[in-house]
Amino acid sequence: MTKKQLQFRAWDKEKKQYFYHNNNFDERMVLQLNGVLGLFNGKTYDTVTDRFVLEQYTGLKDKDGKKIFEGDILEMTNVGWKYTLVKFYLGIFAFYTEETSFLYPMVRCYWEEGRVIGNIHDNPELLK
DSSP states (O other): OOOOOOOOOETTTTTTTTETTTTTOTOOOOOOOSSEEEEESSSSSOOOOOTTEEEEEEEEEETTEEEEEEEEEEEEEGOOEEEEEOOOOOOTTEEEETTEEEEOOOOOHHHTTTTEEEEEOOOOOGGO
16 A cells, blocks of 8 residues: 655645645644644744644545645535535545535545645635
């Protein structure tokens, strides 16, 4: 059995941008075991619970090969929904659509034909 490395990205509410692991994560950032992102202040790590939104990679890619993260918005015309939001709920990744107000498990026939077109922070208007 192969272990998969967990991947995360963090939305910075102040800077209005994403930080990706191994890309543009600030070297002062550390992900604590409780899932909270901390910033090194020179002596210790300050817990910053309200500045960042941590989002996990689902391990899946859309039809164009783009990684699908929690918080992404996918165009899902193959199942009758225009747009859907990826959420992590009760231990599974699921699609949420405003049209039905339900969560649907991320079944292969859904995501393999979907396309990431934005995310909840940059493009919330897509879900309205």
